[in-house]
Amino acid sequence: MSKLLTRRPDRVDLTKPRVSIQPHQGVRKLTIKNLRPAARQDSLDQYYARAFGELQDALRCILERKQPKQPLERLYRNVEDLCRHGKAKEIYDHLRMICEAHLQHEVLAAIDRDAGNVHLGVPKLKSVHKHWVIWQTQSTTIRSIFSYLDRAFLLNQKDLQQINDMTISLFRRACFKHTELNRHGRLPGPDAISGMCDLVEYDRRADARFDAALLRDSVSMVNVLNIYGKYFEPKLLSCSRAYFSEFAEEHSAASLKSYITACEGLLAREDFRCNAYNFDSTTKRQLMDDAHATLIDEYTDKLLDGESLSKLLDENEVEVLKALYELLRLSSIQKKLKEPWTAYIKVAGSAIVNDTARGDEMVVRLLLFRRTLDVMIRDAFDKDADFSYSLKEAFASFVNDKKILASWKTGTSKVGEMIAKHIDLLLRGGLKTLPQSLLSDVQDRADAEKSGQASTGDEDAELDRQLDQALELFRFIEGKDVFEAFYKQDLARRLLMGRSASADAERSMLSKLKSECGSSFTHNLEQMFKDQALARDEMASYRAWREGNGHKTGGLDLSVSILSAAAWPTYPDTNILLPDNVASQVEQFDKYYVNKHTGRRLTWKHSLAHCVVKARFNKGPKELLVSAYQAVVLTLFNQVEGRGGDNEVLTYQQVSEGTGLTGGDLDRTLQSLACGKSRVLTKNPKGKEVNPTDTFTVNKAFVDPKYRVKINQIQLKETKEENQATHERVAQDRQFETQAAIVRIMKSRKTMTHAELVAEVINQTKSRGAVDTAEIKKNIEKLIEKEYLEREGNSYEYLA
Structure with missing residues (x-):
């Protein structure tokens, strides 16, 4: 209310000075008057009524999706004026009432009408979402007009919702939560939720009715309405569990490979859908848990079926097994996968080692098998240490299975x-003797570089890796004495015949064996290398002595390897008639050595000797690399050369008498010269076998593109009899070692029970080879007979 300050007019004397205070009259009176007429109040009431009416009209236009007649700025000022006039609560209640009435009548009716008045999920969902989008647009305009009400009044009211929350709450209440049915007798919300689940079902079944945009927008809608967890998620999970059960039942009749592939695809699609359409993380986790429970836990027997898994492993289905491993990762049954895995390895490995028809391929097949399994662990099982450990246990089991002894009838480890x-093949021929599949792949090279090892692309490094692979198999065997015996024989041949592909590889392998088994295991092997070095020094000394004494060589260059009898394998003594010039050189060296080393004696092993023989043929001269046996036979023909006709023919008997060779040695020698690839002799009659009635002549028409020709030295190959003799010798040595261990143990303990003695013997002899308890008992009986032990009840006493 405005007021005006006035005063009464006075007379003024212009000739006198003006003073503001009249001391005799005092302060003058001031009269304040109300200048606003009574009609002014009526004008204000009309203004507020008009403002309220304009807001009502604007709300009606907005809800009818029309442009308000008044500018939004004026409408905003009307709200501000009404709020300042104390009408804030009245405006809020009126706004809520109008919005609620609009939603309950017009919107619900429009939703039913747009859905075709049917209660189908997807059509109703489309209609609900359409009107939700419209309502959001309307709500935005309403919030902009009534923003002053939001900031000045509702912000400080705890029991009243702000306009944005109110509009969301009203739509949720109208479509999803209202307790009263609409005029059609059914709320659209449940149908809309069903429609969302139907869309997910369409996507799962690749139905053309699937609408990705609608599903994504619908998920956003239920999140904004805050009904995702209460209505949508439970419905979705319930429908999903039913779908998973149907899916599992449908695909369970297929093969394991098909079932795993189908499950992997389903889980991948579920994961993608959850991410692509913004499902909540709890929904995704629960969906995956339900899928695993249905697809995996309920079908454990199928997933762990040994026969099906064996087929996948046989076919090297890395991707399928990787999928299976991933499927089981979140399940408690993953560890049970090791059982069929281990069983498969034992069965497949036993089949390899018991295959007597392919014995020569045994180790290569085992290495290929191991290589396949290692790649499977690396690429399919995520380098799982449990599977690696199971693999080693399985290998140790079938490698030392007693059934192998029965299959091969060797008595010791085949x-x-x-x-x-x-290993002998590797050290003689290098990598070219191996199949390509055994060599390192790209991943192996990358792993080697990461670990700081030499690149497996280098040939020496790859050879070293292959030796390590063979050594891993060696670690599994309990009968290491068998390996030692054969390795010693093969090493001797390589050293004596100069057949090692790499001296570095030989030393590396010896170092590996020493590290693996100790110095006692490699003592004799190391002595063999020392003997080779000493022999070179001895020959240098011999040549110097010969030159100093003026001894002539007669065109013959003799080289002798002096071997320690204890370190080298035992070779049979053979009587052979050497050519005169060779015999004289051998005798000369024998005298030199005996005179130099008093008390020593040389035993010549001509079966190990080899030499180069110069031969003349019609097409020119050749140098023949042959064994001593072959050289003796060939030089025998020098005695009949030039006689002409049948006089140049030697019979089987004549060759035997002229060389001193008999039996198998002679047969194999003649066969290598007359029936092999390089036939320097001609046999009559022709054939692959040598008979006592055959005759032989020099093949003067012999040709070969090389000047130096290597003739196959059959007598250096191990025969079946020699192989069996080696196994028998190992078995016999094992018996002696067992008896020695028994005596050693009893000598220190004096008295022991049978069980204690057997356990201690097994413990002391296991590094050399497993000894059966029955064999230990037999050796105890032998020692009792020899009066080393005495039985007292169930105990034994040592007899000094």
């Missing part, structure tokens, strides 16, 4: 023998 022969 696997140990074949590993020694495989």
Whole structure:
């Protein structure tokens, strides 16, 4: 209310000075008057009424999706004026009432109408979402007009919702939570939720009715309405569990590979859908848990079926097994996968080592098998240490299975023998003797570089890696004495015949064996290398002595390897008639050595000798690399050369008498010269076998593109009899070692029970080879007979 300050007019004397205070009259009176007429109040009431009416009209236009007649700025000022006039609560209640009435009548009716008045999920969902989008647009305009009400009044009211929350709450209440049915007797919300689940179902079944945009927008809608966890998630999970059960039942009749592939695809699609359409993380986790429970836990027997898994492993289905491993990762049954894995390895490995028809391929097949399994662990099982440990246990089991002894009838480890022969093949021929699949792949090279090892792309490094692979098989065998015996024989041949592909590889392998088994295991092997070095020094000394004494060589260059009898394998003594010039050189060296080393004696092993023989043929001269046996036979023909006709023919008997060779040695020698690839002799009659009635002549028409020709030295190959003799010798040595261990133990303990003695013997002899308890008992009986022990009840006493 405005007021005006006035005063009464006075007379003024212009001739006198003006003073503001009249001391005799005092302060003058001031009269304040109300200048606003009574009609002014009526004008204000009309203004507020008009402002309220304009807001009502604007709300009606907004809800009818029309442009308000008044500018939004004026409408905002009307709200501000009404709020300042104390009408804030009245405006809020009126706004809520109008919005609620609009939603309950017009919007619900429009939703039913747009959905075709049917209660189908997807059509109703489309209609609900359409009107939700409209309502959001309307709400935005309403909030902008009534923003002053939000900031000045509602912000400080704890029991009243702000406009944004109110509009969301009203739509949720109208469509999803209202306790009263609409005029059609059914709320659209449940149908809309069903429609969302139907869309997920369409996507799962690749139905063309699937609408990705609608599903994504619908998830956003229920999140904003805050009904995702209460209505949508439970419905979705319930429908999903039913789908998972149907899916599992449908695919369970297929093969394991098909089932795993189908499950992997389903889980990948579920994961993608949850991420692509913004499902909550709890929904995703629960969906995956339900899928695993249905697809995996309920079908454990199928997933762990040994026969099906064996087929996948046989076919090297890395991707399928990787999928299976990933499927089981979140399940408690993952560890049970080791059982069929271990069983498969034992069965497949036993089949390899018991295959007597392919014994020569045993170790290569085992290495290929091990390589396949290692790649499977690396690429499919995520380098799981449990699977690696199971693999080693399985290998140790079938490698030392007693059934192998029965299959091969060797009495000792056949696997140990074949590993020694495989290493011999590697050290003689290098990598070219191996199949390509055994060599390192790109991933192996990358792992080697990461670990700081030499690149497996280098040939020496790859050879060293292959030796390590063979050594891993060697670690599994309990009969290491068998390996030692055969490795020693093969090493001797390589050293004596100069057949090692790499001296560095030989030393590396010896170092590996020493590290693995100790110095006692490699003592004799190291002595063999020392003997080779001493022999070179001895020959240098001999040549110097010969030159100093003026001894002539007669065109013959003799080289002798002096071997320690204890370190080298035992070779049979053979009587052979050497050519005169060779015999004289051998005798000369024998005298030199005996005179130089008093008390020593040389035993000549001509079966190990080899030499180069110069031969003349019609097409020119050749140098023949042959064994001593072959050289003796060939030089025998020098005695009949030039006689002409049948006089240049030697019979089987004549060759035998002229060389001193008989039996198998002679047969193999003649066969290598007359029936092999390089036939320097001609046999009559022709054939692959040598008979006592055959005759032989020099093949003067012999040709070969090389000047130096290597003739196959059959007598250096190990025969079946020699192989069996080696196994028998190992078995016999094992008996002696067992008896020695028994005596050693009893000598220190004096008295022991049978069980204690057997356990201690097994413990002391296991590094050399497993001894059966029955064999230990037999050796105890032998020692009792020899009066080393005496039985007292169930105990034994040592007899000094």
